[in-house]
Amino acid sequence: MKSDLTISQEAQLQPIATIADAAGIAAEELIPYGDAKAKVKFSLLKRLDNAKRGKLVLVTAITPTPFGEGKTVTTIGLSQGLKTIGQNVMACIRQPSMGPVFGVKGGAAGGGYSQVAPMEELNLHLTGDIHAVSAAHNLAAAAIDARLFHEQKQGDNFEAKTGMANLQIDPKRIVWGRVVDMNDRTLRRVTIGINREGSTANGIERESGFDITAASELMAILALSKDLKDLRQRVGRCVLAYSIDGKPVTAEDIGVAGAMAAILRDAAQPTLMQTLEGVPTLVHAGPFANIAHGNSSIIADRMALRLADVVVTEGGFGSDMGFEKACNIKARAADKTPDAAVVVATLRGLKANSGKYDLRPGQALPEAIFAPDTEALEAGFANLQWHIENVKRYGIPAVVAINRFPQDTDEELNWLRDQVAALGAEVAISEAFGKGGEGAAELAEKVMSALQTPADFQFLYDVEQGIEAKLTQIARDGYSGDGIELSDDARAEMEKLEALGFGNLPVCMAKSPASISHDPALKGAPSGFTVPVRGLRLCAGAGFIYALTGNVMTMPGLSDKPGYLSIDIDEDGNITGIDE
């Protein structure tokens, strides 16, 4: 089979204005960025305010291997399958971060014949949204350090000289780091503001760190805002630091929120692209699925739901991760809950869930995992069963998509399909990668069938209860564990946050995606575990508190054979090797 990049570059794409027109977007609502991508203006939301609302299909997965189980392929493939069977459909996906594009091999546009195209543009700058998030984030970082510097330097004269309050920023409690959209491990922990002997020209020395931009709270805000007004207010609520006496210092407090929002203005508009088969696709935001909620944007969903009858989107990792956050964080902010869910399963992923294989990111997948192995498949099946039940717990109908790999045998695929059917769930084998929409037509039929049954959506928890109760409910009902254990630090932080009035925010669990539990070693459908909560962090702008349940990586590193080695351009600007 051809490479992803070759398939993408050979595709006969339609002009984006044609795609937009067919989707019902007016010419004056479109800001073209060349022929293949365009921003969609907010005016569309005003024009279609009272228009129909389509059905929202959320694609999730079993507990994935480090290589992913083809959730984006299935999302794009399903949208093409729905088009194939005559539905008016749109897809909404996240924008890939450039860091991993140059770090690990392969882009993030789907793959095979189920891709968003052109994949080079999707994987590089696109329309600049991630750059805008980095710039707005780093402006706030520069601003808080500059304010600290001038307050300390001018002391009692600060208020008189500037006409602004001396906020008494505590240099030990600046909680806003810096970001860069690269995999750069040496920036995880840094000392900034180092001066030559006797000088203070370089500011106040302190320890800080850089995250990858996908981990920025502003990226979560971009994804969770309903409109520009909401975005502007959320940016203003971001807590950058605390004062000496423990008061939060927000972006609004230091007067930088307006400029941050100005930087984010264009980024707040989703980017319209197309799949290889011409399904209009909104690409917008790319928040991490651990310290943030791992879903594409509410603004994109709102637009798509006004234009299409069916909208397919996805949540990061398994249904304990991005799906849980889509339901408990995104759906609350959006005032729109999913109508159906697709659980992507693979033979290799279920075999990995047997615990028989020690898979690690950066190392090749063992070929043995593709060989027939009924025992491993049966053992790992418990994981799929758990995810189906988890989806149903929210009152949402579940459809299982078995994502076929070339090495898979019909025998094992059929066995798996029959097992799922025996549970009473809708199921289809998807050949979206190899065959595009045709390969996902059966899946599309099953999804349409599931949508006949109206969802009876239920949140997992009531936000108005205390933080500890919410954490406990997620650990029990969200993960099938026994409960939580709060560290002393986490308890102290919890008490502070509740005293400051942030106790009623939803909770975003930062945990390993490699297990339903907090412990990556616990495969399948674990039980009897207690989730340790080591710390709590406030994202007042995004509107959640995240709970650390392990070592959470917010800045990847480059391996010894990074993806960038194969990437180049020729003298006409053609890019090669981005999919290798």
Add this chain to the structure above:
Amino acid sequence: MKSDLTISQEAQLQPIATIADAAGIAAEELIPYGDAKAKVKFSLLKRLDNAKRGKLVLVTAITPTPFGEGKTVTTIGLSQGLKTIGQNVMACIRQPSMGPVFGVKGGAAGGGYSQVAPMEELNLHLTGDIHAVSAAHNLAAAAIDARLFHEQKQGDNFEAKTGMANLQIDPKRIVWGRVVDMNDRTLRRVTIGINREGSTANGIERESGFDITAASELMAILALSKDLKDLRQRVGRCVLAYSIDGKPVTAEDIGVAGAMAAILRDAAQPTLMQTLEGVPTLVHAGPFANIAHGNSSIIADRMALRLADVVVTEGGFGSDMGFEKACNIKARAADKTPDAAVVVATLRGLKANSGKYDLRPGQALPEAIFAPDTEALEAGFANLQWHIENVKRYGIPAVVAINRFPQDTDEELNWLRDQVAALGAEVAISEAFGKGGEGAAELAEKVMSALQTPADFQFLYDVEQGIEAKLTQIARDGYSGDGIELSDDARAEMEKLEALGFGNLPVCMAKSPASISHDPALKGAPSGFTVPVRGLRLCAGAGFIYALTGNVMTMPGLSDKPGYLSIDIDEDGNITGIDE
């Protein structure tokens, strides 16, 4: 008079496709980014390869105050003036950095009725070029630190495991820092790669620093490349570090140059905008005018010179700075020398050159400087005289543009005009700020008159002589000083660079723009000084060596009342306060 932003927002702009069409750019050579800006494809250069070459007019200035003397206003105004008198004209300007937009008050799109519009878009992301430079730069930084990390960690096994050479990178001689397009003083000097006790997960600890993106060597490369092939090769030649035994380690050596060029691909295409009066303007690159050459790009000039009869561009600061580098660095790389120069002078700037005022960036300009003061004006006139002679030294005809401020009196303006005329130079009072092209029509006539005399261009120095001889020639013939004094460090570095084969590169002087000499205290037309050269730095990709003659600021800081305080958006996305 209305504010710059109001004038810009009220302007009736033409669709950028209309501007392009009128300029002779074919529809298929244009990549629109909305209605107001568009990238111009390289294919234009192929189609018009044998077309006419227009005349290149380079706008420079007297030794400026920290507030600038209106060089961009004059550049844009002159282009409008040329259009007013019926010329087929284009302008080429640099893209403003976002750092100063949020740092000091006011944008950089020209001003008054001589602006490039829309000014919000020019001053914020435009088409993402500066973001692309940041990303490519920081990818190289992450790559060199990752290579160091893996080489040290794997030691003798590195070559066998990766199939790549162990380059023995010297952690003390990594010369490639990181960049961010913000004013962030605390990043000037940092320690990176800090690990928890007993861990090496965060890489190798070392001291490093961040520059603002305009100071990136890649920004200079973007401005100095002739085409994509040239850009790709220059990126590969960038020296990131030295090995333990002193060999340069380039971006090509570590295999990151192709990916860097892929990131820069779109940025290599200039952005077409328009002035308030519809003059097509190419905005491209924004290298610093001290550690880099401070001029917009060769690619933009090449395009404009094939399309228009007259092309107006500018070099940063006075004629000892951006103009000198335009002649000795840019013109060599471009194979195109300027046909005429405009020297911008202001009453306030000449009075400041009397030495009577102590002007500092970040402090308000004293109103007294606008009051009639013949003595100060006469004293400062020597500075203008020097710059006129300096331009003529290169064999280029000089036209003086007296940029009128609202407070200026006719009496002083006329006195200055007569003094210049008495020197035999063309001169006009420009009211481009207040009156647009009409206000610069006389200046335009004078420029056309100067272009009647073919320039007899001469470089200041021969690149093939040694570094010390080139430095001496710039100090003597370029600044009217007595010569140079090399520090021990600079001499040692010079010997190393010549031994490595880099002795034949042109030299880029990093010096104060506040004096023709190296010493900002020496106003007017100083003489009898010796320029101290404290250090030399190699930019093998950009193709020059820069010489440090003082403390050169490569990362600004935010003041206690930074520009961002006044910036905001409303719920429809209208940006306010960017010009305050």
